[in-house]
Amino acid sequence: MNQHADHILNNPFLNKGTAFTKEERQQLGLTGTLPAHVQTIDEQTDQAYAQFQSKTSDLEKRLFLMTLFNENRTLFFHLMDEHVVEFMPIVYDPTVADSIEQYSELFTDPQGTAYVSVDDPDSIEDTLRNAANGRDIRLLVVTDAEGILGMGDWGVNGADIAVGKLMVYTAAAGIDPAQVLPVSIDAGTNNQKLLDDPLYLGNRHERVYGDKYYAAIDKFVEAEQKLFPKALLHWEDFGRSNAKVILDKYQDKLPTFNDDIQGTGMVVLAGILGGLNITNEDIKDQKFVIFGSGTAGMGIASQILDELKRSGLDDADARKHFYPVDKQGLLFTDTPDLTAAQKEFARDRADFDNPDDLTTLAAVVKAVHPTVMIGTSTQPGAFSEDLVKDMAAHTERPMIFPLSNPTKLAEAKAEDLLKWTDGKALIATGIPVKDIDYNGTTYHIGQGNNALMYPGLGFGLIASTAKVLNGETLSAACHALGGLVDASQPGAAVLPPVDDLTDFSQHIAEVVAQSVVDQKLNQEPIEDVKQAVADLKWMPEYHSLTD
């Protein structure tokens, strides 16, 4: 094979495999390097789908799809486009969790990841440049993998979550896969199993914190800004002690967001707004128990707080609607070891008759009669039958969102919640759940996963060349997603179905871009927002390589 042919066939952004036309084969030096018959992309897609279906486990299906992704991005996304509901749980959560756990064992290809090492800060710029390989990068998903889903610290293995999130970006919103860069910040790991594993591929030392860590993050951001000045920076699955610190440091300076704090907060608020469409209730009448007051839990509280204030409550009144619970029970202002985010929502003991008793979720539910209960605790089964029945005894349509991922960590199963509440619960879950038939009604369960939000949000920010993301834009996007629920159907879900992911991601992108332009936060002039969104959209189709 000549060098040119080798270069094209091994470049997933250029490769078309058997779809190269006769003319292309002649002009590009590919003649004879492929079987004679020229396939269409639809034929390739059908063939690939049949292979996919022949795999017996979800992990095998994922490995097959990743191989296709490594070889030919266009074909991969053409296929995913046709099977988005089926593929989401395979390329993304929950199967991505299994691939992260077995990253070293399964490793064959870095999938374009930039591996940034805190041990080698002087190489960070080169690392990003090498991984981008001259591409015009507009979006980076970066993780240090200290808090992968609810599974804790997975060191360099976490690279897969960055790759998976980016796959969803392209499938949902249409970002060009050649314009994205997954980044793993390798700061070591405190996962002893990995440190003891002879196959482990990351830095083999305990996780680095403090000055050295933040200096590496600074260098990374500096290099990212220099090399990719038009890019959006998406932070994913950082640990509880770093996630908010990093977001607070950069959010007013560059186009950036933290998916676990903001993406999750937005999708949950959208779900609550969807639920309130169904019940015709007012958000100001709700009481929110947040079980698991970490990165996601406090991000959710912040987004709801913003909405309560936009609805007219003053700050102090609005905060009284929250009951943040963590390992210690209800969090009070004098609870030791509160995180910065928890301090903002910790309650005054004087507001409660029996503060010393509020050390468990069950006691809190009994005392406060919440109308909304959110689970971001990583504690499977924590929303038990007794507790849910107690909640349902005091509110007509309890909103219950067990959001911890992956599947095995969910606070409750949707089916049980329906049973325990006689079909009254309005539910959103972190992972996808099939429709449930209960007492003659078919219940659709919304997927309360930030994947419903971040693709549209990110795409809108990139298309509008946003300088920063602010509260106004976050709120606009929440309402865009929350307003899509068809409340008239019995058993309606609080969020739109993943089936419609591409449509509503485009809608969110347009709303986000409009908000940016309305606030004059765009860096480049934008005349027509819809057009700007349409112009950025990449379609998984082949284009001639010989023109």
Ligand SMILES: NC(=O)c1ccc[n+]([C@@H]2O[C@H](COP(=O)([O-])OP(=O)(O)OC[C@H]3O[C@@H](n4cnc5c(N)ncnc54)[C@H](O)[C@@H]3O)[C@@H](O)[C@H]2O)c1
């Ligand atoms: N569905 C979604 O879109 C979505 C988004 C983000 C996070 N999550 C899930 O939420 C969970 C938490 O993620 P995170 O990033 O906030 O992690 P985190 O570590 O920042 O927060 C988890 C919190 O739960 C608390 N916790 C642990 N055990 C507890 C117990 N027994 N009782 C009460 N609290 C307890 C921890 O102390 C911590 O504050 C994960 O499972 C993650 O997958 C879901």
Ligand SMILES: O=C(O)C[C@H](O)C(=O)O
């Ligand atoms: O990755 C997901 O499925 C959602 C979320 O970002 C999480 O950390 O659980």
Ligand SMILES: [Mn+2]
């Ligand atoms: Mn996450």
